[in-house]
Amino acid sequence: MINKKFINFLSLLLFTHHKKHLSIFVISVLLVSIMGAVLFISSSIQKDINATLDNQADITVQRYKGGKVLNTPEAWIDEFLNINGVASVQGRIYGVHYYEPSEQYFMIVGVDFFDTQIVKTVQTLSDNLDIKQFLQKDNMIIGSGVKEHFDKYAYYDYYPFRPPDRSIKKVNIYDTFSKESDIVSSDMIIMDINLAREILGVEDGYVTDIIIKVPNPLELEMIKTKLVISHFDMRIIKKDDIQKYYKNLFNYKGGVFLTLYIVVVFTFLLILYQRYSMIRDIDSKEIAILRFVGWRIDTIVWLKISENFIVATSAYMLGILFAYFYVFVLDAPILKNIFLGYSNLENNISFSPNIDAGLLMILFLFFVLPFMIAIIIPVWRIAIVEPSEVMR
Amino acid sequence: MIEIKNLCKKFYQKTDSFHALKNINLTINKGELLVLKGLSGSGKSTLLSIIGGIMKPTSGSVFVDGENIVSLSDYHASHYRNTKVGFVTQSFHLFDALSVKDNIILPLIVTDYSNDEVEKKANKVMDICKIIHKQNQKVATLSGGEKQRTIIARALITQPQIILCDEPTANLDYENSMKFIEIIKELQKMGKTILIATHDPVFEKIKNIDRIIKIRDGSFE
Amino acid sequence: MALLSDILLSPEVGITLFIDSLLFIPLFIAFFYALVILKNWDKASFSEYQYKLEKQSYLVITLISLALIIKTILLPFFVYTLNELASIIPGAMCGAGVLESNIYGELTLILKSIIIILILLWLSLNRQDQRVKNYLYFKKKMWFFIIIFFLIVGELFLEILFFSNISTLSPVLCCSSIYQNNENLSAIPSHLSSVELITLFYALFIAIIISLYLKKRFFIFLFSLFYSYISYYAITYFFSTYIYELPTHKCSFCLLQSNYNYIGYYIFATLFIATFYAFNSAVFKFAQNSYKKAIIFYILFNLFVSYNFLLYVVKNGVVL
Numbered sequence: 001m002i003n004k005k006f007i008n009f010l011s012l013l014l015f016t017h018h019k020k021h022l023s024i025f026v027i028s029v030l031l032v033s034i035m036g037a038v039l040f041i042s043s044s045i046q047k048d049i050n051a052t053l054d055n056q057a058d059i060t061v062q063r064y065k066g067g068k069v070l071n072t073p074e075a076w077i078d079e080f081l082n083i084n085g086v087a088s089v090q091g092r093i094y095g096v097h098y099y100e101p102s103e104q105y106f107m108i109v110g111v112d113f114f115d116t117q118i119v120k121t122v123q124t125l126s127d128n129l130d131i132k133q134f135l136q137k138d139n140m141i142i143g144s145g146v147k148e149h150f151d152k153y154a155y156y157d158y159y160p161f162r163p164p165d166r167s168i169k170k171v172n173i174y175d176t177f178s179k180e181s182d183i184v185s186s187d188m189i190i191m192d193i194n195l196a197r198e199i200l201g202v203e204d205g206y207v208t209d210i211i212i213k214v215p216n217p218l219e220l221e222m223i224k225t226k227l228v229i230s231h232f233d234m235r236i237i238k239k240d241d242i243q244k245y246y247k248n249l250f251n252y253k254g255g256v257f258l259t260l261y262i263v264v265v266f267t268f269l270l271i272l273y274q275r276y277s278m279i280r281d282i283d284s285k286e287i288a289i290l291r292f293v294g295w296r297i298d299t300i301v302w303l304k305i306s307e308n309f310i311v312a313t314s315a316y317m318l319g320i321l322f323a324y325f326y327v328f329v330l331d332a333p334i335l336k337n338i339f340l341g342y343s344n345l346e347n348n349i350s351f352s353p354n355i356d357a358g359l360l361m362i363l364f365l366f367f368v369l370p371f372m373i374a375i376i377i378p379v380w381r382i383a384i385v386e387p388s389e390v391m392r
Numbered sequence: 393m394i395e396i397k398n399l400c401k402k403f404y405q406k407t408d409s410f411h412a413l414k415n416i417n418l419t420i421n422k423g424e425l426l427v428l429k430g431l432s433g434s435g436k437s438t439l440l441s442i443i444g445g446i447m448k449p450t451s452g453s454v455f456v457d458g459e460n461i462v463s464l465s466d467y468h469a470s471h472y473r474n475t476k477v478g479f480v481t482q483s484f485h486l487f488d489a490l491s492v493k494d495n496i497i498l499p500l501i502v503t504d505y506s507n508d509e510v511e512k513k514a515n516k517v518m519d520i521c522k523i524i525h526k527q528n529q530k531v532a533t534l535s536g537g538e539k540q541r542t543i544i545a546r547a548l549i550t551q552p553q554i555i556l557c558d559e560p561t562a563n564l565d566y567e568n569s570m571k572f573i574e575i576i577k578e579l580q581k582m583g584k585t586i587l588i589a590t591h592d593p594v595f596e597k598i599k600n601i602d603r604i605i606k607i608r609d610g611s612f613e
Numbered sequence: 614m615a616l617l618s619d620i621l622l623s624p625e626v627g628i629t630l631f632i633d634s635l636l637f638i639p640l641f642i643a644f645f646y647a648l649v650i651l652k653n654w655d656k657a658s659f660s661e662y663q664y665k666l667e668k669q670s671y672l673v674i675t676l677i678s679l680a681l682i683i684k685t686i687l688l689p690f691f692v693y694t695l696n697e698l699a700s701i702i703p704g705a706m707c708g709a710g711v712l713e714s715n716i717y718g719e720l721t722l723i724l725k726s727i728i729i730i731l732i733l734l735w736l737s738l739n740r741q742d743q744r745v746k747n748y749l750y751f752k753k754k755m756w757f758f759i760i761i762f763f764l765i766v767g768e769l770f771l772e773i774l775f776f777s778n779i780s781t782l783s784p785v786l787c788c789s790s791i792y793q794n795n796e797n798l799s800a801i802p803s804h805l806s807s808v809e810l811i812t813l814f815y816a817l818f819i820a821i822i823i824s825l826y827l828k829k830r831f832f833i834f835l836f837s838l839f840y841s842y843i844s845y846y847a848i849t850y851f852f853s854t855y856i857y858e859l860p861t862h863k864c865s866f867c868l869l870q871s872n873y874n875y876i877g878y879y880i881f882a883t884l885f886i887a888t889f890y891a892f893n894s895a896v897f898k899f900a901q902n903s904y905k906k907a908i909i910f911y912i913l914f915n916l917f918v919s920y921n922f923l924l925y926v927v928k929n930g931v932v933l
Contacts, residue, residue, distance in 0.1 A: 005501045005510065009494070016489035039624070244701050244781075262631055269635075289485050292446060293499040293546065294474020297466050297671050305679075358693070365690065366628050369683055373632070376639050380675050384668040387473075388447045448664050463659050466667060467743040 010306055020280075021311045024272060028312065031268060032319025032367050033326065035261055037335055039359055040327040040351070047354035049246050055121050056239050057090075057211030058220060061227060064235035071206040076231070080212055083226050085219040090115065091207030093193050095200040097161070102149045107188045110196025125177045125185050138195055139174040145186035147176045164201035171195065265367070269374040276308075276378035284385045291387035300383040305372070308379070312371040316364060328353050393585060394420040394443065394554070399452035401438050401610075412438040413449070414610040420587065422553075425580050425600060428589040430607035436589035439607070440556045443587065445473045456554070474499055478547030482559035484539040486546075488532040492523060495531055496546045503550075517545040521575060537568030544575060555579055557588040561595075569594050623701070625694035626776050629687060633769050636683060643676045644762045647755045654755075656748050670751070673758055674739055680765070681732040688725050689878060692869055702781055708866040717775035724768045726885070731761050733889045734896065741899050807851050814840075814847040818915055821891065825904045825911075833907075834895035841888050848880060848918060855922040876917070883914035 014021075061080070063072040072091070080089045093110035111118055113131050123129050126141050140159075142150070150159060150173070161169045177185040191199075202208060212227075214220055220238060227236055290300055326332055328351055336351075399416040402409050412435045420426055428436045441447040443454060445461050453460045461472055473479075486495050493514055500510045518524035521541040531539060540560065547555060557576075561569040569592070579586060580600060588595060595601070606613040646669045654666055695708030705711050712718035735757050742750035805813065817840045824832040849865040856873055857864075868877030887910030894903035926932060 003504075004507060005497070009498075009501050012490060012494060016487075244703070247701050259627075262627070285485070286487060289487065290498065291470070292473070292479065292485065294470050294472075294550070295502055296470040297668070298674065299502055301671070301675050305675075358697070361690075362624050362628060365632065365686070366624075369632050369686070370635055372679065373635050373639060373683075376675060376679055377642065377672070380672045384671060386447075388441050448659065448661055450661065451659075464746070465743065465748060466671075468746055 006303075010303060010310075013303075014307060014310060024275060025311055025315050027268060027271075028315030028367070028371070029319045029322065031265065032316050032363065033322040035366065036320050036323025036363055037327050037332060038261075039363060040323055040353075040355060041332055041335060043356075043359055044327070044351040044354045046246070048352065050243065053239065053243055053246070056242065058214040058217075058239050059212040059224065059227070060209055060237045061212065062209040062235045062237070063233055065233045069235070070233075071202055072209050074205050074207055077207075077210060079230060080210065080227070083223055085214055085216060085223050086212055087215050088213045090118075090211050091209075092211055093196045093200065093202055093208050095196075095202075095208060097189070097199070099149060101153045104149055105187070106146050108196055108200060109188060109190050110193035110200075111190055112193045122190060125190075126175050127178060128175050134174055135192060138169065138171045138191075140171045140189050140191040140195075141175045141177060142173055142190075143177045143185040143188045144179060146189055147173075161199045163199050169195075169199055171199075265370060269370055272371065272374045273378060276375050277381065283382060287382055287385045288387050291385065297383050301379055304379040304382060305375070308375045309368070309372060312368045316367055319367075320360065320363065324353075324355075327351050393422040393424075393457060394418075395455040396420075396443070397453050397455070399439070399442065399454065400450045401435075401442065401447070402450045411610050413442075416452070416610075416612065418605070418612075420585060422585055423580075423583045424602045425576070425586045425598075426588070427595055427598075427601055427604045428587065428607055429591060429604055430589075431591055434607045435610040436607050437558050438610075440479075440558050440587060440589050443554075444477045444479050444556050445469045446479070474502065475550055476552050476554055478550065478552040478555045480540075480543050480547050480555065480557040480560050482562040484531075484536075484543060484563075486531045486539060486542060489530065491528050491530055492534070492538075492542050492545075493518070493527040495542055496549055498546060499550045513549050513551075514545075517548045520548065520578060521545040522571075536563050537565070537571065540564055540568065540572065541575075544572075548579075553585060555584050555586045557586070557590070559590055559592070560588065561590065561592045566594070573598055623698065625690070625697050629691060629694060630773065630776065632683065632687065633772060636680060637766070637769060639676055640680065640762060640765060643673045644759065646670075647673055647758050647762075651752060651755050651759075654752055656751070670755070673755070677732060677735055677739075677758060677761070681729070681736065684725070684729050684732065688729060689869075691722070691725060692866070696866065696870060698779065702779065706867075707864065707870065709864055711779065712866070714780065715775060715778040717771050717778060721768065721771040721775045724764065724771060728761065728764050728768060729885070730889050730892060731757075731764065734893060735761060737893050737897060737900060737903075741897065810843070810847055811851055814843055814851075817843060818911065821911060822908055825891065825894070825908050828894070828904055830895045830898075833891050837888055837891035837895070837907075841884065844884055844914075844918075852918045852922055855925045858925065876921075880914065880917045883910050883917060887911040887914055 061072065061076070063070045074091055077089045077091055080086060090112070095108055097106045097108050098104075099106055111122055113119055113135060119129075119131065122141070129141070150156070156173070158170050158172045161171055163169055171191060177188070196202075197204075200208075212223070214223055220240075224236055224238065227234065287300060290303075291297075327335075331351060396416055396418040399413055400411070401413040402411055404410075416439060428439065430436045438447065442449050442462070443456075445464070449462055452462070454462050456472070456476065461469065464472060487498075496517065497510055497514050500513065505513070514527075515524065518527055521544050523538060523541045523545055526534065526538060531542065534542065540563070560572055564572065573594070576586060576588070576598070577600070596604075650666050650670055650673075653662070655663060692708060695711045698711045699705035699707050702711055702714065705714075712722065735754065738750055738754050738757065742748070742754055817836055821833065821836045821840055824836055845865070848868075850863050853863055853865060853868055854860050856868060856876060865877065867873065868880065869875060870877075887907055890903040890907035890910060893900045894907060897903075
């Protein structure tokens with residue numbers, strides 16, 4: 001029965017009765033925008049994290065004893081190099097520094113500037129790096145969040161660290177990381193590995209942890225097994241475990257939102273059901289006229305379902321546009337802080353668009369299908385209006 | 393052509409029931425023009441509604457061309473209303489916000505006719521009812537007589553064999569009532585079977601009425 | 614029992630369960646109405662009560678149509694969900710691993726497919742019932758709906774059991790282990806070799822086409838049932854290797870991923886539709902149009918699966 005004439009009539013009806021659908025339309029757009037914003041933010045952050053994680057080592061080994069992470073013996077590095085399939089092994093030094101004036105924690109990361117791979121990574125975060133110049137003095141590159149806090153207490157050019165041996169180590173601020181990398185670098189300080197060792201008090205012969213590069217992913221499990229049997233006081237973290245962890249974390253956070261959202265959507269559906277169950281006189285008169293002139297009940301049902309489908313789908317599309325604008329143009333004020341709450345510094349990050357068809361489909365299914373389910377009974381009720389009602 | 397046998401209709405209200413039709417028996421031949429005379433509440437609207445397939449009786453049968461329309465499912469009853477019956481009512485059962493033409497083509501939306509065929513049919517009936525000059529005007533802005541002619545045009549567009557008119561002149565002035573009667577005469581010439589339920593004396597002026605049947609309290613007199 | 618948050622809070626699973634549960638509410642109301650109708654329906658009576666019952670049946674009709682649309686969207690979405698879940702479940706590289714992670718997975722998928730075909734058959738019956746004038750199939754279709762309703766309830770339970778029993782902690786098998794490479798341990802029924810499997814596949818195809826052409830309903834039913842069963846194995850163990858161009862990669866799930874242009878969806882969709890039309894023509898005498906449509910879709914299905922196989926053989930001159 002659905003033909004050009006039907007569609008024409010449907011659009012006429014929608015146009016003349018647009019006021020009837022207005023309140024539902026507005027609430028729908030709001031709901032879709034919020035959920036869309038949440039999903040966009042989550043997906044954008046995930047993309048950034050994944051991109052960063054890609055540069056992570058394939059396997060990270062830490063010394064683990066009595067439930068505590070301890071500094072890892074440097075001697076293990078040579079041991080691991082002997083395992084087949086391992087391309088490179090490296091010790092890392094990093095730790096947390098407590099910045100008393102603002103009561104904040106900064107992450108100090110020691111970098112071996114003779115390792116070209118690592119230097120490349122650092123260079124993506126900071127554009128002005130001249131290694132020779134950098135290594136001439138005690139220099140560091142700081143994240144934008146760190147800079148803000150240092151500036152507050154007038155540490156514009158240098159900062160005096162206090163290593164565990166109670167001496168004072170003045171380190172110059174060489175550069176600040178670019179804003180684009182804020183999501184990972186905001187609270188980070190990068191310096192030469194030996195300087196970091198001094199400041200963090202890591203004894204000679206030890207490193208914080210060891211990273212291993214394994215080019216062939218099929219060998220990862222086997223190498224992990226070999227590592228495990230080499231020492232008992234060891235913890236091994238694989239890169240894809242981290243990726244799964246973050247994905248779970250985002251699913252979890254998103255999931256909390258989802259649960260709240262389901263409650264909200266359910267309430268909305270009840271409102272929707274109520275709203276469309278109120279059959280106004282004019283609605284029943286119109287349906288009665290259609291039945292009168294020979295329209296079947298199922299044709300009227302299709303008419304009403306199509307009408308509601310168009311309302312739901314247009315609200316969905318508009319909601320997506322608003323969500324896009326809110327997240328990727330306005331940088332999601334308010335919602336951003338809820339999502340990035342785990343970071344201990346204020347983040348002024350920009351979200352980069354990362355939307356795939358799957359995300360849009362999820363939103364569509366989440367909103368439009370429940371909408372259609374909620375209106376089914378009201379639609380049926382109105383379609384079975386007796387044509388003789390019109391005679392009275 | 394139309395055979396009504398032992399037709400009864402009871403309306404159930406909160407405390408009691410009301411017999412609108414009591415054992416009606418009637419045969420109407422093809423091409424007949426029949427006037428059903430009776431006051432309000434006599435049951436003539438109910439009878440017309442049942443013949444038009446709009447209402448189901450409590451008991452009895454109505455055979456149209458050999459088929460008992462009372463036992464039809466919604467699918468077939470709708471088809472019957474759409475193709476065999478044209479109903480003209482006293483109130484203006486129109487979509488006020490739509491144009492005259494959009495109202496008139498309502499019965500054809502559920503058919504397989506192409507847009508061109510629909511256009512042709514619409515123009516033809518609007519011509520007969522002399523409403524073609526108002527085709528794009530919104531119904532809400534029409535006069536009583538113009539609305540009535542729109543209803544007639546809508547009733548005619550599917551080229552039904554049976555035309556049922558329920559108090560068609562109740563809301564019309566004398567001039568428009570006469571215009572309506574002219575249209576009825578046209579339809580009679582076309583061979584349509586016409587049933588008019590009315591208590592307007594103006595219908596006594598029509599010369600070619602085949603039968604006048606009086607109805608009171610649900611039974612024929 | 615998995616950590617609730619991991620699986621059940623992933624958006625894809627959340628939506629699937631939410632919509633399936635939500636759909637249950639109006640379905641239950643329709644079920645109730647169907648029972649009332651079955652108890653009180655009297656074909657011979659033309660009373661107002663009978664007319665009221667007929668109007669109630671329209672709720673059932675409307676709901677089943679909506680359920681069909683929703684279930685048809687949710688089935689490929691379920692498969693998509695399985696593929697997505699693979700990224701948070703250790704060891705899984707595609708949906709096959711997720712599906713096999715507990716005993717409820719396969720059952721859920723099979724039941725979902727059966728329900729869609731049954732709904733399509735119901736709509737076919739309903740259409741015919743509306744067209745004839747004496748409510749010939751009215752009661753039958755209400756009974757049929759009740760059966761479908763119980764199956765849908767079962768589906769919801771299985772789905773919940775399936776998702777809540779997927780563990781993110783213990784690793785699952787990836788498709789290369791599930792669809793074992795070693796022919797000695799093959800999961801192909803009756804331990805057929807690949808050649809025998811393919812011969813049977815094409816032989817059945819010809820048998821179905823002939824039965825459809827000759828309109829032998831019993832044989833159509835038998836052959837199409839058997840053919841869907843064999844097709845699953847033929848696709849997984851034979852044709853998929855030509856799409857992946859790797860003799861050891863035998864998997865029906867990886868076909869549905871983007872890197873193979875989602876060809877899996879085309880293959881399974883045509884098989885689905887063809888099976889429906891075949892069943893429709895076999896079960897319902899009035900479904901005269903379905904014979905031709907079944908033939909068309911079976912041919913399309915065969916084109917989709919055979920295309921890559923033939924292309925490979927022609928291009929490379931060898932078989933895998």
